[in-house]
Amino acid sequence: MKHLIDPTDLSKEEIDQIVALAEDIIAHRERYQGSMAHKKLATLFYEPSTRTRLSFTAAMMELGGNVLGFSNPQNSSVSKGETVQDTVRVVGCFADIIAMRHPIEGAPLVATEVSRVPIINAGDGSHSHPTQTLTDLLTIKRELGHIDGITIGFCGDLRFGRTVHSLIKALSRYQDIKVVLIAPDELRLPDYIKQDVCDKMGVQYRETNSLDEAIPELDVLYMTRVQKERFLDEDEFDRVKDSFVLDARRMALAKQKMAVLHPLPRVNEILTEVDDDPRAAYFRQVENGKFVRMALIVSLMEWKNDPEHGMPEHEAPIHNPALHCTNPKCICNNEKHEPLFRNAENGITRCWYCDSKVR
Ligand code: CP
Numbered sequence: 635m636k637h638l639i640d641p642t643d644l645s646k647e648e649i650d651q652i653v654a655l656a657e658d659i660i661a662h663r664e665r666y667q668g669s670m671a672h673k674k675l676a677t678l679f680y681e682p683s684t685r686t687r688l689s690f691t692a693a694m695m696e697l698g699g700n701v702l703g704f705s706n707p708q709n710s711s712v713s714k715g716e717t718v719q720d721t722v723r724v725v726g727c728f729a730d731i732i733a734m735r736h737p738i739e740g741a742p743l744v745a746t747e748v749s750r751v752p753i754i755n756a757g758d759g760s761h762s763h764p765t766q767t768l769t770d771l772l773t774i775k776r777e778l779g780h781i782d783g784i785t786i787g788f789c790g791d792l793r794f795g796r797t798v799h800s801l802i803k804a805l806s807r808y809q810d811i812k813v814v815l816i817a818p819d820e821l822r823l824p825d826y827i828k829q830d831v832c833d834k835m836g837v838q839y840r841e842t843n844s845l846d847e848a849i850p851e852l853d854v855l856y857m858t859r860v861q862k863e864r865f866l867d868e869d870e871f872d873r874v875k876d877s878f879v880l881d882a883r884r885m886a887l888a889k890q891k892m893a894v895l896h897p898l899p900r901v902n903e904i905l906t907e908v909d910d911d912p913r914a915a916y917f918r919q920v921e922n923g924k925f926v927r928m929a930l931i932v933s934l935m936e937w938k939n940d941p942e943h944g945m946p947e948h949e950a951p952i953h954n955p956a957l958h959c960t961n962p963k964c965i966c967n968n969e970k971h972e973p974l975f976r977n978a979e980n981g982i983t984r985c986w987y988c989d990s991k992v993r
Contacts, residue, residue: 635751635752635939635944636752636934636937636943636944637742637749637752637755637934638754638764638930638934639742639746640762640800640803641764641767641801641804643764643945644764646807646808648933648943649768649771649804649807652768652929652930652933653772653775653926653929655929655932656772656925656928657772657776659925659928659929660925663696666928667696667698668697669697670697670935672699673694673697673731674700674702674729674731675691675694675700675701675703675730675732675733675931676701676702676703676728676731676732676733677690677691677702677703677733677756678704678707678721678722678725678735679734679735680734680735680736680738680741681735681737682705683735683756683757685897686733686735686756686763686765686923687705687756689923689927690733690756690927693924693925693927693928694931696928697928702728702729718734718738718741718745719745719747719748719969722745722748722749723748726749726750726751729751731934731935732749732751732752732753733754734754735755735756736757736758736759737759737963738759738963738965739759739760739761739963739964739965739987739988740758740965740966740987740988741965742756743755743758743987744969744987751938752934754934757796758796759963760794760795760796760963761796761799761988762796763796763800763897764804765923765927766796766797767797767800767804768926768929768930769919769922769926769927770797770801770856770895770897771801773893773915773918774893774895776918776922777854777893777918778893782808782809782810784854785812785813785851785852786805786811786813786852786854786855786856787814787816787852787854787855787856788813788814788815788816788858789817789845789856789857789858790816790858790878790903791817791821792817792821792822792823793820793821793822794821795858795859795861797858798856799823799824799827801856802823802832802837805837806831806832806835807835811837811838812837813832813837813839814839815840815842816841816843816844816848816878818843819843820870820873823841825991826978826989826990829978829979830978830989834979845878845880846884846887849884849892850888850889852889853891853892855888855893856895856896857878857880857895857896857903859896859899859901860903875902876903878903879903880908881905881907882907882911885913890913892913893913893915894911894914894915895919896916896919897919898916898919900916948976951974951976951986952975952983952986953972953974954975955973957983957992958992958993959973959985959988960993961985961990963988964985964988964990971987973985974987975992
């Protein structure tokens with residue numbers, strides 16, 4: 635069965651198929667009304683969301699299906715201590731497909747081990763957000779006409795920004811992608827993305843802490859919010875919270891055809907004076923999120939019993955009781971799951987669930 639936990643669960647062809655289907659849905663919405671009649675989507679949101687949860691809900695409604703679930707785990711038996719796996723076993727009795735957001739990294743992955751219906755990761759901690767990635771790819775395609783060959787700048791919180799991690803993974807499958815990483819030292823991209831994705835896949839990247847210096851060469855500027863909720867130290871957050879602000883002066887330095895994306899919500903990092911600039915694509919991006927999730931639901935339901943669309947083959951996980959994942963937000967440190975590991979690039983061992991470097 636096909637689940638979507640990480641962008642690399644989809645082949646490049648499957649990503650292109652979903653993006654193309656989303657474009658067809660936009661052009662011929664009436665053809666897809668009713669295609670999910672009598673089907674149910676469960677949205678299990680253990681963490682706040684506006685766009686992702688509501689766009690999944692709107693997507694299933696437009697397809698003629700129904701939606702159930704929770705937006706606050708305190709109103710569910712999670713508050714009594716029910717595990718992720720037990721919750722998913724139960725919800726799989728009621729729903730045909732599940733979208734899950736969880737603050738603990740690896741939670742959607744352990745859900746797939748017991749689920750009888752497709753699981754979609756709607757964001758796990760700082761780790762991954764693959765449906766935002768599909769939204770971003772559709773937006774780049776619609777704004778620029780192509781994905782291959784772009785120079786994209788990621789600006790802001792590249793350390794905790796799961797949308798950045800996921801989009802870089804997906805872009806590494808496209809041709810001639812150049813990445814500019816614009817962040818203060820404290821918020822730089824994690825090494826595992828640089829080594830396991832950029833170095834391994836041959837993605838050119840460079841790092842800078844100057845948006846003014848980087849902006850003239852960009853086709854896409856991907857702004858991000860500094861994620862207060864992920865910091866363990868509030869003083870550190872205060873030091874970096876307003877590192878980069880996109881305003882009209884900086885937009886004047888950019889190409890006439892650059893597209894500004896942001897997964898939203900924004901706080902201070904894009905001034906509202908930018909909103910009316912035709913290059914500001916972030917509200918169009920929100921709407922694309924509904925269409926791409928319609929395409930994803932249709933695809934995963936079609937692929938459910940198709941052996942040609944299974945999960946990708948991975949090397950078996952490493953069992954080694956001498957190793958420990960030190961990420962306090964990893965599922966193996968929050969529920970009872972055997973710590974598992976994988977060999978990554980440069981002889982580094984990483985946690986199977988959250989990709990943290992293992993010491
Ligand atoms: N982009 C995004 O994930 O937004 P929400 O947190 O509102 O779902």
